[in-house]
Amino acid sequence: EVQLVQSGAEVKKPGESLRISCYGSGYTFTSYWISWVRQMPGKGLEWMGRINPSDSYTNYSPSFQGHVTISADKSISTAYLQWSGLKASDTAMYYCARHDGVDMDVWGKGTTVTVSS
Amino acid sequence: QTVVTQEPSLTVSPGGTVTLTCASSTGAVTSGFYPNWFQQKPGQAPTSLIYSTSKKHPRTPARFSGSLLGDKAALTLSGVQPEDEAEYYCLLYYGGALLPYVFGTGTKVTVL
Numbered sequence: 001e002v003q004l005v006q007s008g009a010e011v012k013k014p015g016e017s018l019r020i021s022c023y024g025s026g027y028t029f030t031s032y033w034i035s036w037v038r039q040m041p042g043k044g045l046e047w048m049g050r051i052n053p054s055d056s057y058t059n060y061s062p063s064f065q066g067h068v069t070i071s072a073d074k075s076i077s078t079a080y081l082q083w084s085g086l087k088a089s090d091t092a093m094y095y096c097a098r099h100d101g102v103d104m105d106v107w108g109k110g111t112t113v114t115v116s117s
Numbered sequence: 118q119t120v121v122t123q124e125p126s127l128t129v130s131p132g133g134t135v136t137l138t139c140a141s142s143t144g145a146v147t148s149g150f151y152p153n154w155f156q157q158k159p160g161q162a163p164t165s166l167i168y169s170t171s172k173k174h175p176r177t178p179a180r181f182s183g184s185l186l187g188d189k190a191a192l193t194l195s196g197v198q199p200e201d202e203a204e205y206y207c208l209l210y211y212g213g214a215l216l217p218y219v220f221g222t223g224t225k226v227t228v229l
Binding site: 035037044045046047050059061062095097101102103104105106107108109110 | 151153155157162163164165168169172174206208210215216217218219220221222223
């Protein structure tokens with residue numbers, strides 16, 4: 001079964017660093033892109049950026065460029081989303097999703113990130 | 118800034134038919150945008166229903182269908198079931214490196 005398994009919920013303080021993960025199983029990890037999607041409380045879906053795990057090529061939405069970093073370790077079939085200085089406005093659910101470029105077919109269950117002093 | 122617009126909310130009776138649309142601020146939506154449609158129920162992750170305008174996954178119920186309607190992408194639910202009550206999002210592919218993907222604003226479908 002194809003799955004994306006995301007890391008657990010996080011509670012952090014403003015200014016702290018954080019890395020969340022997305023582990024792909026049941027398929028060849030390097031054959032699909034991984035995108036990260038944000039959903040703020042009660043709001044819609046926002047595409048943040050993507051990575052090609054085979055060569056770590058990344059694209060970022062201008063809205064997130066410079067504030068997050070997307071990376072991947074293909075040896076362990078895992079993609080990451082990280083922040084170096086969290087803000088309260090980063091409080092949201094974050095999803096990873098695999099796609100072949102045009103079909104975003106499998107999603108992780110999401111990681112809740114809460115940033116509060 | 119590119120905006121993809123959907124109806125905020127639609128109401129349909131059980132067994133009825135409803136069509137959701139997905140419009141781009143850049144102009145007509147064509148098959149080259151490879152429209153995707155997702156369903157999200159409260160507290161759950163989105164699930165993919167339709168990709169490349171009208172293609173279905175094996176798990177997609179037959180009552181869901183995708184198409185182009187005028188200058189928009191469309192998702193039609195025929196023979197609506199109570200369990201179809203959910204939020205629906207479209208996704209358009211713009212290509213390029215700057216902002217290749219944009220989600221729609223979402224449509225809340227109520228079955229009443």
